[in-house]
Amino acid sequence: MNTWSSQLDTFLKVLPSDHRLSEARDCLMGEAHKILDLPVIRRIVRYEDMGKHRSWLDGRAIPLQDPTRTIFAQAMADHAACNTLSNELPLLATAWRLSREETFRLRLIEQLTEMSSWSPLQRPGWTLHQGGNLPPDGKDGNWLATGTGIRALADTFEVLGPEFLPNELRIKFDHLLAVEIADIVEDWKVKRTWFIHYNNPITNQWVLPTEGLVRACLILGRQNHQQAYELGVKNLMASLDSHSPSGAFEEGIHYAEFTARSLYSAARAMAVDGDDRALSHPFLQNYPVWHIHHAQPGGCYINCFDAFSAARGNKQLLSPLLSLAAICTRHPATRWAFENLVPPATDLPGLLTYLLPPAQPEDVPPLFAVYERACRVNWRNSWDPDASGVWIRGGHPTDQHDHQDRGHINFIIRGRPILIEAGTPAYHNPRLSTHYASGLGHNVLHLGIALPSAEGRIKEPLPGWQKMKSTAPLTVHNLTSTGGSIEVDGSQAYDHLTRWIRKVQWTDRSLIAEDEVALESGHPDIVLFRWHLGTEESVSIPTSSGLSLAAQWAGAQLTLSANVPLILSQEFLPDNTLDYRDWDSLLPEHLHTCLVVRTVSQETRVCITTTVNGTAPV
Numbered sequence: 001m002n003t004w005s006s007q008l009d010t011f012l013k014v015l016p017s018d019h020r021l022s023e024a025r026d027c028l029m030g031e032a033h034k035i036l037d038l039p040v041i042r043r044i045v046r047y048e049d050m051g052k053h054r055s056w057l058d059g060r061a062i063p064l065q066d067p068t069r070t071i072f073a074q075a076m077a078d079h080a081a082c083n084t085l086s087n088e089l090p091l092l093a094t095a096w097r098l099s100r101e102e103t104f105r106l107r108l109i110e111q112l113t114e115m116s117s118w119s120p121l122q123r124p125g126w127t128l129h130q131g132g133n134l135p136p137d138g139k140d141g142n143w144l145a146t147g148t149g150i151r152a153l154a155d156t157f158e159v160l161g162p163e164f165l166p167n168e169l170r171i172k173f174d175h176l177l178a179v180e181i182a183d184i185v186e187d188w189k190v191k192r193t194w195f196i197h198y199n200n201p202i203t204n205q206w207v208l209p210t211e212g213l214v215r216a217c218l219i220l221g222r223q224n225h226q227q228a229y230e231l232g233v234k235n236l237m238a239s240l241d242s243h244s245p246s247g248a249f250e251e252g253i254h255y256a257e258f259t260a261r262s263l264y265s266a267a268r269a270m271a272v273d274g275d276d277r278a279l280s281h282p283f284l285q286n287y288p289v290w291h292i293h294h295a296q297p298g299g300c301y302i303n304c305f306d307a308f309s310a311a312r313g314n315k316q317l318l319s320p321l322l323s324l325a326a327i328c329t330r331h332p333a334t335r336w337a338f339e340n341l342v343p344p345a346t347d348l349p350g351l352l353t354y355l356l357p358p359a360q361p362e363d364v365p366p367l368f369a370v371y372e373r374a375c376r377v378n379w380r381n382s383w384d385p386d387a388s389g390v391w392i393r394g395g396h397p398t399d400q401h402d403h404q405d406r407g408h409i410n411f412i413i414r415g416r417p418i419l420i421e422a423g424t425p426a427y428h429n430p431r432l433s434t435h436y437a438s439g440l441g442h443n444v445l446h447l448g449i450a451l452p453s454a455e456g457r458i459k460e461p462l463p464g465w466q467k468m469k470s471t472a473p474l475t476v477h478n479l480t481s482t483g484g485s486i487e488v489d490g491s492q493a494y495d496h497l498t499r500w501i502r503k504v505q506w507t508d509r510s511l512i513a514e515d516e517v518a519l520e521s522g523h524p525d526i527v528l529f530r531w532h533l534g535t536e537e538s539v540s541i542p543t544s545s546g547l548s549l550a551a552q553w554a555g556a557q558l559t560l561s562a563n564v565p566l567i568l569s570q571e572f573l574p575d576n577t578l579d580y581r582d583w584d585s586l587l588p589e590h591l592h593t594c595l596v597v598r599t600v601s602q603e604t605r606v607c608i609t610t611t612v613n614g615t616a617p618v
Helices: 004-017 019-036 068-099 102-115 144-160 167-190 204-220 226-242 253-272 282-292 319-329 332-340 348-355 432-436
Strands: 368-371 376-380 389-393 409-413 416-419 445-447 474-480 483-489 497-506 510-519 527-532 546-553 556-575 590-599 605-614
Touching (some): 004 019, 019 068, 019 102, 068 144, 068 348, 102 144, 102 167, 144 253, 167 204, 167 226, 226 253, 253 282, 253 319, 282 319, 282 332, 319 332, 319 348, 368 474, 376 474, 409 497, 409 510, 416 605, 432 556, 445 510, 527 556, 527 605, 546 590, 590 605
Antiparallel strands (some): 376 389, 409 416, 445 527, 483 497, 497 510, 527 590, 546 556
């Protein structure tokens, strides 16, 4: 694996003979010039200044009391600042290498000089989002800013070359990084953080400090920090081994984008130094197809778990990590994706993807897949933008950042969202757990009609709602380019439930869900399902109950048949699926229509067949 600097040298050599490279360079230079128009990012200390001067105020800090509020806000501001600089600094460095413009050099020196005083890169306090106090020693461990801050420095130094930094600045960073290495090693020695204590290498909170440790050792010379480096590699390999060798990440695309980026960054840096233990791991080699599979028709994405920005209209969601993965693995599906699905990112890895060979016919990724660890079926009938798409969730016992979504069905008909899930807003959104992550935000079973009455996080589900972390096996009977047939067993997901089997079969124009629900004989209850629709318009529904009911809206129809009388109503609920919003957007939440299907009386056995059809060309 060549350094960023040597790959840029190759780019510059080829540049005069390829107009595509010139266009990519111009786009990157344009983005770099935009950064020059922004202030230098500085470390904020006072709570009153959080959210100003390019800093971030985590909304969860607002209800806290000082000094906890300020300490937590400082830690989260570090996370945001270092994450931003992990993108900005290498971009500025690349622009300088491409142009040698003095303005880029001066900005790099100014920002790096400011950053050289940030020790530690991650101030303590990130554990205090629910209040409380720091441990007696004032340390709650290295965290996300540790990884992204060291990545910002490592990538930037690698692009610029050793001669760029003034000697006094290099000395400051050598000291800063040596302190970071010692602190990270101490965290693992005393098992300071929850993820080390419980040996949870799959979480991003384990991965980011691990990347920081590996890359700091590489900057200072791994021969000078051999034991620390091997600890970092050991922890990195533990994380890689915790993922599926098929390349499937067990969480949603947001946490994959954050965690897998860190894994690739560390593995690539190791390979540059001659150590390919991590980069050759099958998870990293196979990951790109799982990433590509999140693209659903009509500009939509698979947005299960805490997917946040995986909403329709976010055209930049897949490009950054896919560009890095392409450079690291040269997976043939990435070449196809850049030519047919998404453009490369406007950053250093994205620029270098233009040096990859053109896609071949055999590079097209499969249209569908079954991911055992993610407990999900992904399907589309073609790669055309107006194709049809389906994804269905089960539940794995090791799920993290998951929602109460066992049995959820998503359906797109010829580019038009028909059945959706609510998605995920920012963590500080007061309705995150009540209206989004809960069963209320998904097309799943409820027992009874209880609704959340208090805003804020729900620690335990309400009676009749899904149990947290419940297992729901997913069985695939048939899966082809024309449709599929699967079965989800949600029987373990609810108290007093003996059976909930959801059978789903579909084509590109219709979907049938057969739900069989059985409760314990002494616990009859109202059986209720929600169907979140990809529309914000009112739906035509019957006013009376019955064994057969139908609802109709523009381009689609939903019909119901059951063994007991049903009543159908509609409500308007928030979503972060149909209309992309930034994390801190001040726009009001987007509302969509949700059909509520429930039995008229308490029952112990209910069978409902739900059929969804497209009714008009889109």
